[in-house]
Amino acid sequence: MNSDQVEGKWKQVKGQFKQKYGKLTDDDVTYGEGKFDEMLGKLQEKTGKTKEELKDEIDKM
Numbered sequence: 810m811n812s813d814q815v816e817g818k819w820k821q822v823k824g825q826f827k828q829k830y831g832k833l834t835d836d837d838v839t840y841g842e843g844k845f846d847e848m849l850g851k852l853q854e855k856t857g858k859t860k861e862e863l864k865d866e867i868d869k870m
Contacts, residue, residue, distance in 0.1 A: 815864055 823838050852863050 827833050849860055849863055853860060
C-alpha cells in the first residue's frame with residue numbers, strides 16, 4: 810500500500826466516523842491522525858522498519 814492509498818483509506822474512515830458520530834470535528838480527527846503518526850514513529854524507532862513496511866503490516870492485520 811503506497812502513501813496515496815493510505816491517505817485515501819484514511820479519508821474514507823474519517824468520513825465514515827463523521828457520518829456515524831456527527832459531533833466529531835476536523836480537530837478531533839486531526840488529533841487522531843497525529844496520534845497514529847506518533848505511533849508509527851515509535852514503531853519505526855523500536856523495530857527499525859520503514860513507515861511503508863509498518864503500514865503494510867497494519868494493512869494485513
